[in-house]
Amino acid sequence: MKLNKDIELLDGMPIAFIKSLDALVIADSHLGYEGVMAKQGMLIPKVNLKKLIASLSDAIKMTKASKIIVNGDIKNEFSKVDQEEFNELYDFVKFVKEKGLELILIKGNHDNFVERYKEPFKLQVYRQEALLGKYLFFHGEELPREIATAEMLIMGHEHPAIGVYNEAGRKIKLRCFLYGEYEGKPLLVVPAINYFAGGTEINIEPKDGLLSPVLKSSDLGKMHAIALGYGSTVDFGTIAKLREAAHR
C-alpha cells in the first residue's frame, strides 16, 4: 500500500520502502532473542532470523532497494553482546552484504554494544538519530531533536499493534504501522519485524502504558493504524475509532 508518493508499505510486511532513499526500513529485529531466552529456561526454537531473512529477500526482490535501514534494536540483549546474538548478527550482516546492500543502523536502547562491531562488520551506525534525505530516523525511546530540518519523522520501539474483535467476540491482534503527527510533522511508527513480537495493542492499552515518550505526548487518537496480516496491508482508521470499537 502506498502511504504517499515516496513511501510504500510493503503488502503484509512490517517493512517500508522509501523511493528517494532507495531503502527498506525495518525496526526492532531483536536478533539473538531465542538464545537469550534459552538461557532463562525457555527453549524457544530459532526462527526469527530465518523469517527475517526470508521477508527481506522478498522485499529486496520486489523493490530492488540498495539499502536497509534498521531503525533501532537490531539485537535483543541490553547490556552486552551475547554469543548467540553475535552469531545471528554475523549471519544477518553476511546476508545483507551478499545481497550487495548497504546496512544503516540507528541505535536503539538494546544496541549499546553494537558499536564495538562497527569496524569488523563495516557498519554505518548512527547514535541517536539520523537525517537521511528529508527523513529523520530515530528509534523512539527518547524524543527526537532535529525536528525542524526534517520533513517527516520515522521511528520504531513501540511494537505497535491493534486488537480487533470479531462478531463472535474473539480478539484478533494485528501488527500495524502508526501514521500521524508529532510536533506538526508527519510521523510514521514502524512495527517490530521480530517474529515473536506480538506488539502493544495501541487501541486497548491505556496511553500511560505505552513505551515511547513520543507517543505519550502526541495525539494518539488521531493516528491511523495501518495493519498488516494475511498478506496485505490496510488502513484500519484512527486509533480513537478503534478504541471505541474495542469497548463496544
Next chain:
Amino acid sequence: MIEYATKPFSDDVSIGVLNKYVGGWFKKNFNELTPPQQYAFKLISDNRNVLITAPTGSGKTISAFLSIISKLFDYSLQGELENKVYCIYISPLRALNNDIYRNLLQPLDAIYDMIRKDKGVEVIKKNIRNVTIGVRTGDTSQKERHEQLVRPPNILVTTPESLAIMLNSQKFVENLNDVKYVVIDEIHELANNKRGVHLSVSIERLTDIIGKDFVRIGMGATLYPLEEAAKFLVGYNGAEPRDCTIVDASWSKQLDIKALSPVKDMINTDDEAIERAMYKELNSIIKKSKTTLVFTNTRSGTERVVFNLKRRFKYDEEDIAAHHGSLSRESRLEVEDMLKKGSLKCAVSSTSLELGIDIGTIDNVIQLGSPKSVTRAVQRIGRSGHSFRSVAKGEVIVLNRDDLIECSIMLDSMIKRVLDSFVVPKNPLDVLSQHIVGMSFTKKWDVDEAYALIKNVYAYHELDRADFISVLNYLAGNYVGLESRHVYGKIWYDEKENAFGKRGMYTKVIYMLNLGTIPDEVAVNVIMTGTNRWIGNIEEEFLTHMKPGDVFTLGGRLYKFEYAKGMKCYVTDAHASSPTIPPWFSEQLPLSFELANAIGAFRREFGLLVASHIKKNKVKRIAKAGKIPKELDEYLGKLPVDKKSREAILGYFLEQYLFAGVAPNDRLILVEQIESGGDPELRSIVFHALFGRRINDALSRLFAIELGEMLDHDIGIMVNDNGFVLSIPKGEKLTNKMLGDIIDDLTSGDITNMLRLNIRGTELMKRRFRHVAARSFMILKNYKGWKISVGRQQVNSQLLLKAAESIDPNFSVIKETYREIFNDVMDMPRTKEVLSKIKSGELIYQLINTQVPSPFAQMMITFGQADAIMMKERRKYLQYLHNLVLKKING
C-alpha cells in the same frame, strides 16, 4: 488374566493366612471381616495382584495391608527383617499419606507389643524388631530424608512425584531392591489422568531397576470399568497383561438417597422464597443429623452456603466450616480435625472432601445441584455411614427443572448400579518425555529395550514407535542446529547406534525441579482501571472467555471487563444489573456421557407417555392443582424423588409438549430456531443435543464452522451439557436444506482437521500448550534456582507455540496438545460416534421454528450451567420466558 474374585474366603481361611500375632490383633479389635477383607487377606498372602474397590468405612486399608504386615512380622520373627523398603504405598494426597501413617503405626505398635510380651528376652536375642513405617513427600525435611537413606522404613508412604524423584536418587534406589509390594490408593483419582500415567511409568521403571516384579495392590472407591482400572494397575508383561484379581465390594453399603425440590413451582417462586426454602430444608437435615457433609459444585458456592447457614440460623465457627482447595492447608487440617473429633455439626466442601481423607463419622451427605456424574455422586454420598454395615444416606437438593431431571436419573442410576466410565489417557507424549529424561540418567539405553519397557505400561501399550522416536528426537534437540543442541538437548540420541543416554550436567537438576504433571495454576489479578486497586483474583480460564464490556461478579459485586495485560485484568465498576458471564463457567465439571444418555432415554420414555396422555385426554392447558395421572405417576414413582419433584417433572414435560409438540431425547436431536427474545440483532438456534459438554464443545464448533462458511459470518457459540446455542444475524435463517448440507459435510469430512484449524490460536490452545510444554520440559517452571512465574511461562509459551508450529506441525509437544484437547478436554471419539449415528439414521434430527424459546430451551438460553445457589437475574429472565410460553399454551 484379569478376573473377578467371586467367592469370599471363609473367616477361618482369611485369618489363617495371617501369623498368630497379627491374626490375634485382628480378632481382638474386630468382630468380623468386612467384604473386601474376606477376599483380600488370602489373595494378597498368595502374592496375587489385587484391585480392591469398596466404599469408605469398609476396612479397605486393613484389607490391603494386613497380609503385608503379617509377612513383614514373619521376617521379623525369623530375625530377618532388614533396614530395607519392602512395601511402597502411594496416594495422590499428602493428607491421606499422613492418615495412613497414623492408622498403621498404631496396629504395628500393638502387634509388636504382643510379640514382646510373648517372646520376652528372645526379642533381643533373636533381633525381633518392629516393622517400621515412614512418610516421604515434598514436605519431608532434609534431616528425615537423610535418616531414611541410612535407615529406610519397611513401609514407605509416598506420593507419585516423590516416587519419581526417588527413582533417580542413586543412593536411595538401593534401598528399594527388595520391594515386594506396591500399594496404590485412590486409584480412581489417578487412572483417568496424566498424573496416574506418570505414576504407572514410574512403577514400570521400578521393576526394571530392581530387576524383578512385585505384588501390585490397587485401592479405590467406585469406578467403572474395573477391568480398565485393573489393567492400569498391573500393566503388561510383554504382549500379555499381568494377572490381576478384582475384588469388587463397591456396593457393600446400602444406599438411602433422594432428590428434593425445596418448592413446588421452580419457575414462579421468587428467589428469596426459593433460597429461604432451600436453606430451611438444608437446616432441617443438618439439625436431625449428628454430622452433615454438604457438597456444592464450586468453591464460591461453598463459601456462600457457609455464610448463609451462619447468618440465617445463627451457627458459629465451631458448628459449620468450609473446606475447599483455595483454603490454606492449616485451615483445611483444622476442619478435618474437628470432623474427626465429631465436634463439627456441618462441613461444606466443593471437591476436597470427596477423597478418602479420614474425617470420622458422617451420617448424612447433602449435595446441592447436580454433581454431573454418577460416580461422583456415589463417592460423595458414600462418605456417609461409618461402617460397611451402615447405610449411606444422601439428599440432592435441586433448584431448577433440568437439574431435577438430571439428578433424578443420576440417583436412579446409582440404585441400578450403573456408573459412568472413565478413560485412561492414551500415549501422552509429554509424560513420556519426562520419563525418558529420567531414564537417561540411570544408564545408556538401547532404544528398543526402552520402547519395550514403556509399552508395558497400560497407557502406552499401543504407542507407535514413530511417536516414541519423535520424542527422542525432540529431547535430543534435533529440531535446532547442531551448534545449539548443548542448550536445547536433554538427552543424546544416536540413530545409528539405536541408543540414547544422558546429556549435560544441569539436565538432572532441571529434571528434579520440574518433574510432575500438575500445571501451575494461574490466578489472574483483577485491578480497578486507573486506580491500580487490587480487587481479587479470577481463574485464567475464566479470563479467556471474556471480551471487553462483559460484566461479571467478583466478591458479590459487578465489574465490567475493560482489558487484560499479561496476568492482570483491568475492570471498572459495572452499572449493569446482571453479569453477562456466569461466575461458575470454568469451574463446573462436564456431564458424563452415560448419564447424558440415561437422561435422554428418560426423556424418550416419559415423553411418549406424556404425549399419549395429552392426546387421550385432550389436554390443552396446564392444570394448576398438582394431580398426577396414574400411569404417569407410576412411571415417575420409580425415581428416587419426592412428590413436589414428580409434579415439577410432569409440569415441565407437559409444557414442552403443549408448546412445541415434541421433546428432544436420546434418539432425536431437536434443532430449535427461535424468532424473538434475547439480543435484537441476533437469532438463536438451540441444538438440543444431550451429550454432555465434552462432546457438545466439539459439535458446536463444527456446526458453527459450517454455518459460518455458509452465511459468511462469525457465529456466536454457547455450550452446555444439554446442547448448544448458535447465534446468527437476525436477517439470516437456518433452513432444512442448510441443516442437511451441514450434516452431510460433517459426516463425510475430516472433522479432526476442521477442529484443529478452528482451535489453532485460541486461548484454549495456548493454555493447554503451556501445560504440555512445561511437562515436556520445553518451558521450565524452575530454572537455575529461579522460579519462573506462570505469567512469564504463558507469555513464553505463546512464542514457543509460534516457533514450534513453524518448524513442524507434528512436533511432539504440539501433537500432544491436540491430543489432550481432543481426548481429555473434548471427547472426539464419541463426537464421531454421534455423527456416525446421525449418518446411519440411528440418531435423527428435526428442525422446528418457535416464537419464543420452548421450555426445554429456556435453561440453555439463560446461560449454560446451573449454579444452584446463585441465579437471581437468570431467574427473572427465565420467568419472563416462561410466561411467554404459558401465554401461548393457555391463550
